[in-house]
Amino acid sequence: MTAFIAFKIFRAVVTLLVTVTLVFVFIRFSGDPAAALAPPDAPQEIIDQYAKAMGLDKPLWQQYAGYLGGIFRGDFGYSIHTGKSALTLFAERLPATLRLGGTALLIAILLGIPLGSVAALNRRTLLDRCVMAFSVFAFAMPNFLFGLIMILTGALVFNTYLGGSSGAGSWAGVLPPALTLGLAAMGSFARFARSSLLETINKPFMRAAEARGVPFLRRLVRHAAPNAAIPLVTLIGLSLGGLIAGSVVTEQVFAWPGVGQLLVRSVATRDIATVQFIVLAVAFTMVLANLMVDLLYLVIDPRIRAK
Amino acid sequence: MMTNRGAGPERAGANILSVDNLTVALPEAGDREFAVSGVSFRIAAGETLCLVGESGSGKTVIADAIMGMLPPQLSVDSGIVRLEGEKLPPQRAAAFNAIRGRRMAIIFQDAVASLDPVQRVGRQLEEILAVHAVPRREWRGRIMDMLEAVRLPDPKNTFRAYPHQLSGGQAQRIVIAGALLLNPVLLIADEPTTAVDVTTQAEILKLISALQRERDASVLFITHDFGVVSEIADRICVMKDGELVEFGTADAILGSPRHAYTRKLLAAAVHSGKSTAGADGKPVLEADRLELSYRLGNMLERRYVHAVRDISLELREGQTLGIVGESGSGKSSVARCLLRLEKPDSGIIRFRGKDVTSIAGRELRELRARIQIVLQDPFSALNPRQKIRSAVAEGPIIHGHRRNDALRRADRLLRLTGLSEQAADRYPHEFSGGQRQRICIARALAVDPEVLIADEAVSALDVSIRAQILDLFRDLQRELGFAMLFITHDLSVAAAISDDILVIKDGAVVEAGPVQDVFGRPRSAYTRELLAAAPRFGGTAQA
Numbered sequence: 069m070t071a072f073i074a075f076k077i078f079r080a081v082v083t084l085l086v087t088v089t090l091v092f093v094f095i096r097f098s099g100d101p102a103a104a105l106a107p108p109d110a111p112q113e114i115i116d117q118y119a120k121a122m123g124l125d126k127p128l129w130q131q132y133a134g135y136l137g138g139i140f141r142g143d144f145g146y147s148i149h150t151g152k153s154a155l156t157l158f159a160e161r162l163p164a165t166l167r168l169g170g171t172a173l174l175i176a177i178l179l180g181i182p183l184g185s186v187a188a189l190n191r192r193t194l195l196d197r198c199v200m201a202f203s204v205f206a207f208a209m210p211n212f213l214f215g216l217i218m219i220l221t222g223a224l225v226f227n228t229y230l231g232g233s234s235g236a237g238s239w240a241g242v243l244p245p246a247l248t249l250g251l252a253a254m255g256s257f258a259r260f261a262r263s264s265l266l267e268t269i270n271k272p273f274m275r276a277a278e279a280r281g282v283p284f285l286r287r288l289v290r291h292a293a294p295n296a297a298i299p300l301v302t303l304i305g306l307s308l309g310g311l312i313a314g315s316v317v318t319e320q321v322f323a324w325p326g327v328g329q330l331l332v333r334s335v336a337t338r339d340i341a342t343v344q345f346i347v348l349a350v351a352f353t354m355v356l357a358n359l360m361v362d363l364l365y366l367v368i369d370p371r372i373r374a375k
Numbered sequence: 376m377m378t379n380r381g382a383g384p385e386r387a388g389a390n391i392l393s394v395d396n397l398t399v400a401l402p403e404a405g406d407r408e409f410a411v412s413g414v415s416f417r418i419a420a421g422e423t424l425c426l427v428g429e430s431g432s433g434k435t436v437i438a439d440a441i442m443g444m445l446p447p448q449l450s451v452d453s454g455i456v457r458l459e460g461e462k463l464p465p466q467r468a469a470a471f472n473a474i475r476g477r478r479m480a481i482i483f484q485d486a487v488a489s490l491d492p493v494q495r496v497g498r499q500l501e502e503i504l505a506v507h508a509v510p511r512r513e514w515r516g517r518i519m520d521m522l523e524a525v526r527l528p529d530p531k532n533t534f535r536a537y538p539h540q541l542s543g544g545q546a547q548r549i550v551i552a553g554a555l556l557l558n559p560v561l562l563i564a565d566e567p568t569t570a571v572d573v574t575t576q577a578e579i580l581k582l583i584s585a586l587q588r589e590r591d592a593s594v595l596f597i598t599h600d601f602g603v604v605s606e607i608a609d610r611i612c613v614m615k616d617g618e619l620v621e622f623g624t625a626d627a628i629l630g631s632p633r634h635a636y637t638r639k640l641l642a643a644a645v646h647s648g649k650s651t652a653g654a655d656g657k658p659v660l661e662a663d664r665l666e667l668s669y670r671l672g673n674m675l676e677r678r679y680v681h682a683v684r685d686i687s688l689e690l691r692e693g694q695t696l697g698i699v700g701e702s703g704s705g706k707s708s709v710a711r712c713l714l715r716l717e718k719p720d721s722g723i724i725r726f727r728g729k730d731v732t733s734i735a736g737r738e739l740r741e742l743r744a745r746i747q748i749v750l751q752d753p754f755s756a757l758n759p760r761q762k763i764r765s766a767v768a769e770g771p772i773i774h775g776h777r778r779n780d781a782l783r784r785a786d787r788l789l790r791l792t793g794l795s796e797q798a799a800d801r802y803p804h805e806f807s808g809g810q811r812q813r814i815c816i817a818r819a820l821a822v823d824p825e826v827l828i829a830d831e832a833v834s835a836l837d838v839s840i841r842a843q844i845l846d847l848f849r850d851l852q853r854e855l856g857f858a859m860l861f862i863t864h865d866l867s868v869a870a871a872i873s874d875d876i877l878v879i880k881d882g883a884v885v886e887a888g889p890v891q892d893v894f895g896r897p898r899s900a901y902t903r904e905l906l907a908a909a910p911r912f913g914g915t916a917q918a
Contacts, residue, residue, distance in 0.1 A: 276489035279442055280503050280553060281476030283469070290502070291491045298493075369493055370537040 069366065069373060076362045080355045087351040091344055092135055096128070101338045105148060122148070122340075139348075145341030147334075154345035157330060162312075165326035168249065168319070169311040171242050175250030177304065180257025187258065188265035199258060207255025215248040215321040231322035245322040249315055253307060260303050261296070268296040294368065301364055309357030313350040390460070391560050391593040392418040392441070392479075397454030399436050399445065399617075410436040410449060411617045418561070423587065423594040425604045425625070427640065428614035429837040430808075434597045436617075438563050441595070442481055443471035459560060477507045479561040480554035484569050486546035490538035496549050497534035503556050521552045524589075525582060544575035548582065555586055562587070563595045568603060572701040572864050577908040580606050599837050601641050602867070602909070605629055613637045639839055656692030658728070659858045660746070660826050663687050665712055665722035667882075682708040683719065684883040690826060695852065695859040697873030697890070699866060699905070705882035706862045710828050713860070714746055715739060727825075744774045747819035751831035753811035757803040763789065763814055764799035770822040781821070788817040791854070792847060809840035816847065820855065827852075828860045833868055845872050866909045870894055878902050 095101070102119035119125050123134065138144060144154045180203070187199040222230035222244070230244040268274065269292050277287050307314075316328035323329070327346060334342040365372050399411040411433040418424045426434045439445045441456055445466045456463045458479060464470040475481075483489050491499055500518045509517070522530035525548040538546060547567060554562055564583060568576040584607055587594050598604060604611060608625040613634065621634040632638045667683035682705045690696050700706045711717040713724060715731065724732045731742055750756050757766060767785035772778055789798055792813040803811060812832065819827060829848065833841045849872065852859055863869050869876060869890075876893040878886040878901065886899045897903045 272483060272485060272488040273491045275444070276483060276550070277491070277502075278444060279475055279481045279483075280506070281472045281474070282502060282506050283472050286502075286506065291494070294493050295491065370495075371492060371539045 072366070072372075073363065076359055080359045083355050084351060087355075088136070088139060088348060089132075091347050091351075092132055095340055095344060096131075099338075100124075101340050105338060144345045144348075147339050147342050149337060149339055154341040157342055158327060158345055158349060161325065161327045161330045164324060165312055165315060165319070165328065167242055168245055168324060168326060169315055171246035172249035172253065172315070173304075173307055173311065175246060176253035176257050176307070179250070180254040181261045181300065183254070184258035184261025185265050188262045188269070191266060196262075200262070203255040203258035205255075206251040207259070209252070211248055211252055211317050212321045214251065215245065215318055218244050218248060219322070231324065245315075245318050245324055248321070249318050257300075257303065260300055264296040264299045265292060268292045271295070298365070298369055301368065302361055305357045305361030305364070308360075309354035312346075312353055389420045390417045391420050391422075391458070392595065393455075393457045393460075394437070394441070395455045395457075397437065397440060397456065398452040399433075399440055400450050400452045402448045407616065409452065409617050411440070414454075414614075414617075414619050416612050416619070416622065418593045418595060420560075420593055421587070421591045423584075423596055423607050423609045425608035425611045426595060426597045426614060427599065427601065427604055427611060429599055429640075429839060431616075432614040433617040434614055435565055438481060438565050438595070438597055440466070441563065442475060442479070443467060472506070476503050476554075476559070477557045478559050479563065480557075480559045481563040481565060482547070482550050482554050482567050484566040486550045486567070486570075487538055487541065487543060489550050490546060492538055494537075495534070496536050496538060496541070500534075500549070500553050500556065503553055507557055509557075517556065518552075521556050522549075524555075524586065525549075525552045527552075542575075543571045544578060547571065547575070547579050551579075551582065551586070555590065555592070558590055559592065561593050561595065563597070565597045566599070569598075569600075573866065573905060573908040574701060576603070583607070599640075601629075601838070613640070642842070656694060656858075658689050658691050659726065660690040660713060660860075661688070661723075661725040662709070662713060663723040663725070665709065665724070666720045667708055667712055667717060668720055669708075682882050683712065684881070686722075686879070686882070686884055688877060688887075690858045690860055692825075692858055693852070693856055695861055695872055695874050697869035697876045698860065698862045698879060699864070699869045699876055700879035701864055701905075704879045706864075706879055707830055708882070709879070710748065710830050710860065710862055713826075714748060714828065715742065740774075744770070744822040745824050746826045746828065747822060747824040748828040748830060749812070749815050749819050749832040751834050753808055753815050753835065754803075756815050757811060759803055761802075762799070763794075763801055763803070763806075766803075766814065767799075767818045767821050770818065774822055785817070785821060788820055789814070791820075791851065792817045807840075809836055809844060812836060812844055813847065816844075816851070820851065820857075823855075825857055826860065827857050828862070830862045831864065832861075834863065834865065841868070842871075848872060866894070866905060878905070 100115075100119075102115050102122060102124055106115045106118050116125070123131060126134075142155075146153050147157055150157065183199050183203065187196040190196050219230055222228050230241075269288075274287060274291060277291050282290075312327050315324070315326060316331060318324065319326045319328035320332060327349075330342065331346045333339075334346065393415075394417070395415050397411055397414045398409055401408060401410045414433075414437060416424065426437065428434050436445070436449065439449075440451060441463070443463060443466050445451065447467070451466060458474070463474070490496065497518065500521070501514050504514050504517065505511075518534065519530050522533060527533050527545065527548050533541070533545070533549070538549075541549065551567075562583075567583070568579050571579065580603065583594065583596075586592070594607075596603075596607060605625070610624050611622070611628045612619055613621040613628070613636065615636045621628060621632065621637045628637060629641070632641055665683050665686045666681075668679045668681050670679055684705075686705075686709055688696065688698075688709075698706050698709060708717065712719045712722075715724070715734075719732065722732070723730055726742060726745065731738075734742065761769075764782060764785050767788060768778075768781040771781035771784060776784075786796075786799055790796075794810065794813055794817070798806070798810075798814075803814070806814065812835075816832075832848075833844050836844060845868065848859065848861075851857075859872075861869065861872050873890050875888065876886075876890050877884055878893065878899070880901050885901045886893055886897065893902060894906060897906060
């Protein structure tokens with residue numbers, strides 16, 4: 069078991085290293101940042117000055133070494149536009165994103181899993197079909213469309229603007245964007261919960277429990293739920309991993325002052341350090357979430373513990 | 376060891392279970408109107424009644440109906456089931472929860488699957504006591520006593536184990552322990568030994584008989600295997616297509632069956648000896664000191680399973696070599712090596728005298744056409760979306776035959792394997808297990824192989840079908856002249872079809888020789904153990 073954990077951690081570290089390297093390579097290949105930063109018709113000398121200030125005149129391997137070393141020292145570079153460190157910029161934006169993503173995930177889980185379970189227990193009935201139709205709809209409709217409809221409704225019917233930085237301060241303000249994000253995720257949770265529970269309640273051990281005189285509710289809670297939860301843990305883990313990156317579009321639509329908005333702006337202005345940091349942070353949360361799922365499996369599934 | 380403890384009308388007053396005129400309707404689109412029709416029987420206290428029949432005969436539906444667990448699409452049309460004289464509640468009623476597990480219990484075929492995989496075994500046994508309101512302080516003691524009663528070697532550790540850590544035999548003991556924990560008056564055993572090997576089967580049967588005697592419980596034992604029936608039945612009910620066709624004491628039915636169907640089932644279970652064919656053909660396939668280990672685990676923690684140890688064999692033209700062993704003995708690994716699906720760690724494989732141990736590419740593809748395999752499960756071995764003719768003709772087409780020739784050959788083989796003309800244009804789901812196995816055999820033979828490997832090819836089939844398929848193998852072999860490697864855990868099957876036998880245990884050969892010698896005068900203790908464990912009739916040592 070120790071070997072299993074050690075192996076998973078080792079793999080996580082390797083994944084992160086690969087990501088860091090890819091980020092470095094791709095940003096260098098996507099055009100000359102110095103040229104993008106300099107005024108549109110700046111002469112070559114000015115561009116070169118910019119490049120020198122940013123260390124872009126050094127050989128590639130030196131840049132890479134400096135970049136890697138910086139990461140290990142916790143120095144992620146500075147935003148060219150604001151002069152603040154990329155870490156600070158990110159940290160300023162993180163709470164808003166976490167509040168949005170967290171609320172959305174909560175909505176998805178609290179609505180999706182019960183809906184999926186109800187559908188599974190009433191399989192092939194009208195209720196099942198309605199729940200599944202609704203979740204496919206929620207899942208298939210693009211985020212921004214639902215968001216726009218909500219903003220429009222708010223403006224035309226209630227005469228308010230359901231978005232913007234002002235909304236980020238209050239819990240009521242978080243609801244419109246969180247619903248937009250959460251409903252889409254709810255669709256996958258409902259479908260996953262339904263198929264997982266359906267598979268479990270048809271397993272022989274459920275029948276065997278019935279034959280031992282275990283009542284329905286207890287069978288459901290003690291035997292079906294823990295077994296059906298195993299694939300759902302994966303989905304929750306992946307959703308946690310996508311918490312930061314998942315809301316880019318929704319943040320744009322609602323003018324939400326979060327990391328997603330920062331990312332879009334930084335990409336548009338070629339703010340290398342900030343983009344690098346955000347991509348790293350996204351990769352890191354993803355890898356961390358995966359690692360957590362792997363470790364959680366050890367707790368909930370004894371068959372994996374044995375390996 | 377046939378026991379017959381006072382069955383019959385003189386005990387009629389002490390009926391534990393009575394089933395009167397039970398009729399269960401199938402949904403409308405079914406292949407017949409009733410799953411079970413007009414079935415009546417009684418079980419007296421302490422008696423074992425065997426319900427015998429092939430799959431689809433309605434045995435399991437009866438068990439479900441008694442337990443109140445009929446699936447919603449089936450409904451009881453008429454009939455009354457009484458337990459100790461008291462009428463049972465309607466199907467699926469909540470009132471059944473107080474009866475199930477306490478007054479009657481059932482054990483199923485697959486014991487490991489009957490246990491919740493993420494809960495410790497002990498917790499699952501405790502749950503039975505919990506839901507039937509046994510005071511918590513009695514739990515530990517009652518469970519430990521029960522675990523000892525089912526002869527589990529290490530009750531303490533078993534209590535803490537998870538189901539996947541148990542063997543099939545251990546899991547079946549746990550399930551039996553759970554079933555008998557509250558001393559029910561009736562135990563229903565639905566094919567409890569079908570999924571385990573012969574040695575375990577013998578132990579489980581012995582255990583059920585012993586516990587039944589200790590606790591004076593009645594047993595309804597459901598099986599398709601007359602070998603098992605002869606070991607434990609007091610009385611027998613034979614079922615066919617949902618109806619009871621014959622009914623009587625074990626002695627009467629085993630000794631002088633009246634119904635033709637009973638005679639057929641009995642004949643299928645009796646071992647038919649086979650005379651050795653001319654054993655002087657040229658060697659087709661030879662293996663010389665094969666070794667194979669599987670690597671398990673990940674890159675940090677490696678474990679090895681030594682699956683094949685120093686196995687040598689020789690298969691001659693027209694010969695049938697039976698490879699016998701329990702599950703996990705390495706039988707299939709040998710086959711995988713011979714098919715070159717697995718590369719042996721060392722040793723040499725020769726085909727027609729040529730070393731084929733490490734050929735590749737075109738040469739290997741050519742070899743594959745000459746060695747074919749038929750697998751155990753005819754359900755997963757066929758592509759559900761491919762018509763039969765195309766499935767059978769696919770092999771020859773891939774190996775360069777003209778399409779029309781291949782299709783003609785496919786039709787001929789389907790005829791040879793006893794399928795009707797129309798079969799070729801249908802899809803696999805339209806066929807029964809036995810018919811599908813015929814299709815798989817036709818497919819294997821379509822490329823005109825010189826060697827046919829049958830890996831547990833009849834294990835998933837009912838006994839009477841099994842006998843037909845074995846006959847088919849023999850007839851086809853006579854007609855087409857291929858050599859056959861027949862892998863099985865079932866001694867009666869091996870005895871019925873093989874010229875020579877190789878007994879394998881833990882990946883190594885224990886005994887080898889002509890079938891009469893190996894089964895008639897077994898030299899190794901292991902072979903004798905296997906033979907003793909196999910249920911059979913008449914008690915003769917001759918297989």
